[in-house]
Amino acid sequence: MNWGHKIIIVFVVFAAGILTLVTKSMRTRVDMVTPDYYGEELKYQQVIDGKQNAGKLSAPVTIAQPEEGIMITFPPELQGKALTGKLTFYRPSDSGKDIQLALQPDPSGHQLIKRQLLSKGQYQVKVQWTMNNQPFYQETPVHIY
Template sequence: MKLNWGTSIAIAITLFIGFIMVMVVTMLTDKGFDHDMVTTDYYKKELLFQQEIDAEQNAKNLGEIKGLKTTTGWAIEFPESVAEKEFKGKVSLYRPSDKQLDFELPIVLSGNYLLIPDNRLTDGRWDILITATLDGQPFKYKNSIIY
């Protein structure tokens, strides 16, 4: 049996469409390809954006904030002036690749250091968000780390 051009092209197009359909069904049903939104209240948070900008500016005005890996976890070093002030808030750690690993911690300073314990962090990328009040002023610090 000999195939002509028309039959060969029809078979090739049919196989290609079949391949694309298998890929679409696999991507829609496989939980390994499930990517969540960054936040569930996206539109509500968008309305408060100017307050976020002001809080981030307060953090920049405070001075340089450094992060470093230690044997016990990830330490965030604040300027010396923070140790004497009232600093309340929370630290949110977001794992872009797996929302099951996301967690929050209350801010507990040791001098001017904040320690995120090693047992809570797995290797990979983390987004750190510190939201706090410092002497009544809003404070927001964002950073991405590779642990």
């Protein structure tokens, strides 16, 4: 085999490799944090204010995993207060497993989420609520087991 044939073989293998990479990259799914990324970015000042307000509380919102499910517990000064908001379980690895629930704590400041709603793995729990027209926001990483 002469050197001309070897150069052609190298070019063919290189072209096949590039076509394989292009095909794989076109089939890879890319999830954004939110479908309306730019609209959410404009509202980010509310998140900043919410984090500051949540930082002023006596304790952060805690997340525990008893056998019954996922327990969200609010600090004592929020117990019995009228809170409106939402809980978002954001799964960075798969947006199809994201869960968004209404915030509905009981009078003792607890909210139980059924474990069956969530898959095992890493989540970012975003708790966003309003009390007395003031925004509150807290993010906590949680590994669901």
